[in-house]
Amino acid sequence: MANDQKIQQQQRYRLVLIILTAIVTFLISVELISSWSQPKAQSQLNLYQSDLLLQASEWQPVVEDEAPTQTLSNPLLEADPVAAALKAYRQVRSSVQTDLERMEKTASSDDATAMAQQQNRSQFRDNLDLRIGLLLAQSDQVEDAIATWSPLTTSQTTVSNDSAAASSLMGLWSDPPQLLPNAQQSIQSQLSGWFEDQALERLFTLSQRQDDLTTLQIDQQITASNALVRVVTINGLTLVGNGVGVIILLFWLIRSWRQRTWASSSTPxxxxxxxxxxxxxxxxxxxxxxxxxxxxxxxxxxxxxxxxxxxxxxxxxxxxxxxxxxxxxxxxxxxxxxxxxxxxxxxxxxxxxxxxxxxxxxxxxxxxxxxxxxxxxxxxxxxxxxxxxxxxxxxxxxxxxxxxxxxxxxxxxxxxxxxxxxxxxxxxxxxxxxxxxxxxxxxxxxxxxxxxxxxxxxxxxxxxxxxxxxxxxxxxxxxxxxxxxxxxxxxxxxxxxxxxxxxxxxxxxxxxxxxxxxxxxxxxxxxxxxxxxxxxxxxxxxxx
Structure with a gap:
């Protein structure tokens, strides 16, 4: 009788575990499936890395005779940071556009959370377009840059700040240039880092604001120097760490092979x-x-x-x-x-x-x-x-x-x-x-x-x-x-x-x-x- 009760308790215990396991499996599956529709964090990190490389590439060594210098060439940096950044930004932009198209098909107008997520992704896409246009402009693809900014100035879904920044950028790179009254404010509100510096440098140059341009260039060199230290630190430590890791892996493999060889020649x-x-x-x-x-x-x-x-x-x-x-x-x-x-x-x-x-x-x-x-x-x-x-x-x-x-x-x-x-x-x-x-x-x-x-x-x-x-x-x-x-x-x-x-x-x-x-x-x-x-x-x- 006692054994029967123990068996029944064990069966009930396992039944509870099975039910809980089914619940856990369902919850894990839902989370994993939902993560598929989310942008990979690594993509966003790639953008940060691209921004850091862009800043570092602007560093120029101090030359005593003040002769013109070329942009830094460093084996730890990309050969063409602008082209590499453009590729990274376009990849993320394509992914965001795919997300938006999926959201438009599945989202309900009554779902406030889904609508807010869609709006956030749309704003993120527009900000990416601002930056992609700047990368194109710096690559001497001015017509493509203006074509990228133009929809932001006419789209009803674009927020006013992005629209104003896009208009200011189009004016700076138009032929002839058109300097809008609030160009500096709109650029600084929507852009940062290397992108903000490039747009402001163009603005100060065209408006002949030499004092502001000189101050910007000094600040840009300080930022570029700091960015270069960060790039060298990250890439250098990664290279050294990977080299040491490969050596350790080889050592482990050789040691394991020698132990197996020794074991096979001795008592099994x-x-x-x-x-x-x-x-x-x-x-x-x-x-x-x-x-x-x-x-x-x-x-x-x-x-x-x-x-x-x-x-x-x-x-x-x-x-x-x-x-x-x-x-x-x-x-x-x-x-x-x-x-x-x-x-x-x-x-x-x-x-x-x-x-x-x-x-x-x-x-x-x-x-x-x-x-x-x-x-x-x-x-x-x-x-x-x-x-x-x-x-x-x-x-x-x-x-x-x-x-x-x-x-x-x-x-x-x-x-x-x-x-x-x-x-x-x-x-x-x-x-x-x-x-x-x-x-x-x-x-x-x-x-x-x-x-x-x-x-x-x-x-x-x-x-x-x-x-x-x-x-x-x-x-x-x-x-x-x-x-x-x-x-x-x-x-x-x-x-x-x-x-x-x-x-x-x-x-x-x-x-x-x-x-x-x-x-x-x-x-x-x-x-x-x-x-x-x-x-x-x-x-x-x-x-x-």
Whole structure:
């Protein structure tokens, strides 16, 4: 009778898990499908990078005899920054136009949110046309530039500021030129960076405002010098990092080949992945059904493999991951609902309030996620967090650093392949734009703590410390690494991120499985997020 009740309880438990899994699968599918219709964040980053290259290309060295100088030629810059920027802007413009056409077919006139999104995309397209026209004008394609600006002056859907800026630009490049009264104000309100400088330089030259032109050129050289430093920093570190990463990957491959060659010439191991899973200095300890009577600290310190430390059935792995995804969606949806009830529009908030919201949202997710882990593992471990492999001793620092460099060329290569497959669609992390806009120390500090501290610690505990380790009890090591990497990527809920983050997740899993220390994968994760964060800040400076 007792066995029947236990079987019935188990069946009900699994039925609940199946239902929750179906809900999670549905929500993830909806998010991924919706991300397909969103512009890829990388496309916007390409525009920031193009703007930075345009600014850097204007730098000219100081010559004592004041002889005319040519625009800087640097191997770290594009051969023709204007042509490269024009290509990037046209690609994004084409993607935006496709989005608008899709919105016009699907949006309802009663849907205020859809109409607002359509209007925002339309304004973004018009601003792109302003910049594309300037790039054409600077490429001596003046007729094409005027043809690009002309529709903005007559379209009823174009906002007045864009229309005024387009009229001012057309006047500056017309033959003969026509200087509109409010040309400077309209240009400065709609353009920034290199684009604003080029338009103002043309205006001051035609209106013979020599003092303003001289001041502009001095400011332009200062900006160009700063931009050049940023470009050299980003490109130089990327080149060096990729070179070091390739060397480390080759070293790992040669070492693995030599180990396999040595193993094949000696006594065969009972498991094809035993050498990969088992450090030779460990002591064999097999868990028993009386897990609660085992000294867990000794079990932790004397494992033959990650698999032998797992004392729970597959259902518990299933339970933890499903509950975490449910909590993720619940927290992610509850805060926007609360903001909506309070009548607050997130888009109307500045960067700092948005950073507070993002930080609070993620902090709640961390607390809920850790609570789920503790509650789920409590029945098997009296002190769950002693089970996680976090040790300050050992070579975790070397593994974390080498893993970071090894991940660079792999993820970049996959990202380029991903760009070919998805084009400019697939969405992206919404934090990217917020980080770029974080121009004050408080906002930048909050976001940095979030992406470089909270995310690496929690996500490594969940995806590598618990999920990957648990899978090794029932799967080969490479299978556990692959599945945990894919789930890690899917958890970011963007199609554009799945392939690159799957590769990153696999490198994180490999480093953890080799070092047997979560500090190594936490360090790798933190270095990766920190590098991306600093790169975004540098790119964002070009938009100021």
């Amino acid at each position: 191991s009972p498991h094809p992945l035993q050498d990969f899973q088992t450090p030779p200095a460990d002591v064999d300890v097999e868990p028993t059904a009386e897990a609660s009577t085992i000294d867990e600290s000794k079990v932790y310190l004397a494992q033959t493999s990650l698999a032998n430390s797992v004392l729970w059935p597959p259902d518990l792995i299933w339970q933890v991951m499903v509950l975490w995804f449910i909590a993720f969606f619940a927290v992610s949806l509850s805060i926007p609902v609360l903001i909506y009830v309070l009548g607050i529009k997130p888009t109307a908030l500045g960067a700092r309030p948005q950073a507070y919201l993002a930080f609070s949202n993620y902090a709640i997710l961390v607390v809920v996620g850790l609570s789920i882990l503790i509650w789920s593992l409590k029945g098997f471990l009296s002190t769950p967090f002693k089970w996680f492999r976090i040790r300050w001793q050992g070579n975790w620092l070397v593994w974390g650093m080498s893993g970071y460099f090894a991940a660079l060329p792999l993820v970049i290569l996959i990202a380029l392949l991903n760009q070919k497959i998805l084009g400019d669609q697939g969405g992206g992390n919404p934090l990217l734009e917020l980080i770029i806009q974080s121009h004050d120390p408080v906002t930048a500090g909050l976001l940095f703590i979030m992406v470089a501290v909270l995310a690496p610690v929690f996500e490594e505990i969940l995806f590598r410390g618990f999920f990957l380790t648990s899978l090794t009890r029932y799967l080969p090591m490479w299978g556990a690494i692959g599945i945990s990497g894919i789930v890690f990527a899917i958890a970011h809920l963007n199609l554009a991120d799945i392939l690159p983050l799957s590769v990153l997740g696999c490198v994180l899993g490999f480093v953890y499985s080799r070092s047997r220390n979560l500090l190594s994968s936490m360090l790798l994760h933190s270095l990766w997020n920190s590098g991306s964060f600093l790169s975004l800040l540098i790119l964002g400076s070009s938009a100021r």
